[in-house]
Amino acid sequence: MHYRHWAAAGLMLLLVNGKAAFAQQQGQPMPLDTAVRTGKLPNGFTYYIRRNAEPEKRAFFYLVNKVGSILEDEDQLGLAHFMEHMNFNGTTHFKKNDLIDYLQKAGVRFGADLNAYTSFDETVYQLPIPTDNPAMVGKGLNIMRDWAQEAILDADDVDKERGVILEEKRLQEGVGNRIQQQTIPVLFNNSRYAVRQPIGTDTVLKHFPVAAIHRFYKDWYRPNLQALIVVGDINVDAVEKQIRKQFADLKNPANERPRPEYKIELTGKNQFRTITDPELTATELELLVKHPGSKLITTADYRNAMKTSLFNQMLSHRIGELSQQENPPYLGVKAGVGGFSGGLEQFTFSITAKPGKLQEAFTDTWQLIEQVKRDGFTQAELDRVKLAYATSMDAAKQEKSKTPSSSYVSEYQRLFLDGAAAPGFDWEYDFVKATLPGITLADIKEVGTHFITTTNRDIFLVAPEKEQGNLPDSATIEGWFNKMAVAAIKPYNDSTATSVLLKTIPAGGKVVSQSAVAALDIKQLTLSNGIKVWLKSTNYANDQIQFMSFAPGGINKYSNEEFPTAANTIGIIGGSGLGEYSPVQLSKMLNGKSAAVGAYIGGRSQGINGGCRTEDLETALQLIYMRYTAPRKDPVLFSNAIARSKEAVRNRYDDPNNVFRDTVSAVLSGYSYRTSPVTLERLDSISLDKALAIYKDRFADASQANFVFVGNFNADSIQPLLERYLGALPALNLKEKGVILHGEVPKGKLVKVVEKGKGNKATVLLVYNGECAYSAEENLQLQALTEVLQYRLLTSLREKAGEVYTPSAQGSMMKEPDQRFAINVSFGCAPEHVDHLVGLVAQDIADLQSKGATSDELKKFKAGYRTQIELQVKSNEFWLQYIAGRLEREEELKALPDVEKRLKQITGNSVKSAATKYLNGENVIQFVALPEKAEAK
Structure with missing residues (x-):
């Protein structure tokens, strides 16, 4: 059980299949998906039921209450969350912890499966139920019925739970919580949200009379504020019949309190706050521009959601290109449009600056935001993200029959709580296909114009306490913004990339032998260069192939002197692109493809891992070929990565969590040099040229490699591609062995x-x-x-x-x-x-x-x-x-x-x-x- 606070929930996008909405306009209401059975009982209790057999023999039961901490009276601070706990401590038909005990015996794990959360505006209980036993479905409904209005709230149990919740509250203590307590009043404009954090206050949690939680339960746990969502491998008619029978007698209070719709009112003012703390390790400037939110109800809303999604993707790509700048004055930058609490939405921008470089970091990064606001994006950028958007929808269509029940649950939850439409995937797919081509550069520019404004703007300057005397004041930072608003900024220059990943297709090799592991339905191929390929065809996903390889070797082969470079080789070389292409160019080339391949070097082995759609297997195999044969070094990316690492090391031990983690690691490794914390001296010893040499050394010989492919493919059909690309990997037949380094955990x-x-x-x-x-x-x-x-x-x-x-x-x-x-x-x-x-x-x-x-x-x-x-x-x-595990451990398949x-x-x-x-x-x-x-x- 847990509660979701603003940092976890409020800053997330308003989600409906991953899209965010803004500025409601006129449009036709979206229809409700015909696959969901919905109804409302005379007492106001709502239900949503859908049959979905993924996973099989399982159903998800969610009791959703429009009841959260925002409804608490002054003597009830924290009791919405406390009430959530108490529903697990005894109901009419499940005394004390009998509920948890019963469900655990049915295979439902407490915490992992059986859970609940409380936020400002809702409390949600979740329960997965095995449905191969029909009695369990009825039992699940019984549990939901008890949670809705049958909590016992025994005084002794309430007193026992006080300590548990106070300990949950204690877990939040630390620098993050201290910062949050200072930012919340500003973010929430001193509204009711600022004084109704779900965890509550120590004073109330320790001393509230039991009557206070009884009053909260009686006032707000009522059928006209509740909905039951059941999605899974169930009989819809039978479940609906049972719901109508069991939940019809739930009672609303005779003189029920109105359920207010609280909002965060916009003031039209800007706010600034400086926050310092001795446990902070870097200086960060964060800006939030708040706007009235909207609900996703009409087709116009959905189109706006698409525009916002495209805007965020293009902005993210622009920010990614900043990584190519040599010796930037910042350690990180983020920006985007998203949802917020209290009926608001926001544009956020944040930078983490190098010491003494805050103004320079701001200037370098904010000019990108000004550039987007003034000029928008290019047609090439829009075309790329449209293609990516369409590709993701096509991929989702392929996997429609494998959609997990949990995805539908979250959609119906937003429908009940916010009125957000749930039109179903088929409607969404058709709407996107019809609407996406018509979205223009002007549409996208409108998103930036709407959100990147100069009022209702909150700015936070968060820094280590030791930097307090060096920080600018609000007037100074306001001056930075004003200066950038009139500065001359060059238009964006969009670099293009060829669409050809491999200019020369390798000749490849041949399968020289093959066998089968009948017990596991695995086909095994041996290629002419010695590589062994293991193929298992499945239908767990409609359009997915996953793969990995391993071969003996690894970084244990290198001396302690070489170890800092060896341990960072994958990060340095693997993150520098491939062949002639930088990471940014590679990303553009792969746009519209669903194929990802990474390399790894472990202690005693090295190889690749990744995945793709079936139609993109050749692209994935080309990437594998390039991972082995065309590594790339990038001096700019290397120097930037080392600079970021050095800044992280300098203040690392101001954070007590790092001190504790490093202590644990050091002791459990017997103070091994190879597992000890990174130091500035180690970072200085890392060599870009040596990293490239180590990478080439590890991937020079694939003759001992085993490749494993699992997914929806025909083994015979993909064999020619495997021969062409895997068969072309280099083979030196070095007969390598991994070096075993024994650990020395202290005894006693x-x-x-x-x-x-x-x-x-x-x-x-x-x-x-x-x-x-x-x-x-x-x-x-x-x-x-x-x-x-x-x-x-x-x-x-x-x-x-x-x-x-x-x-x-x-x-x-x-x-x-x-x-x-x-x-x-x-x-x-x-x-x-x-x-x-x-x-x-x-x-x-x-x-x-x-x-x-x-x-x-x-x-x-x-x-x-x-x-x-x-x-x-x-x-x-x-x-x-x-x-792969059994093969690498040399165990029988x-x-x-x-x-x-x-x-x-x-x-x-x-x-x-x-x-x-x-x-x-x-x-x-x-x-x-x-x-x-x-x-x-």
């Missing part, structure tokens, strides 16, 4: 405490680790142990102690380079609770070691494991990783093991044995992050 019991930062919070990480005898069976036992421990920690640390919000237990086991395991237990808490909570973890472990897992815990783990495996195996990504047979090995005693083996405490490292102590006066 260690405690490492980091005292850094101002927030009144602690972070605890317990790492139980050691050597093991790796096997798939043992790995499963470790997973079971970790999951059961997670159940225990949720009960002891969260539900009983009320001192933790989200305790986590994660386990892993690896076969190479050394057979080792690790179980990480982590949580955030109050600094004064650390020792107590570590003691509770020890008690839970001791209990597992003496008694093992209960039958209920085993049911939960096994149900969740079945569900995860069932969903995972129906994806191209799973099979790509499964095949065979059919997936029988899930039920494996789960029979998990028993109460096996978990007990695993706890004794893996949680014996012989090797455990306790990391604790604490706030720094106040200096004595």
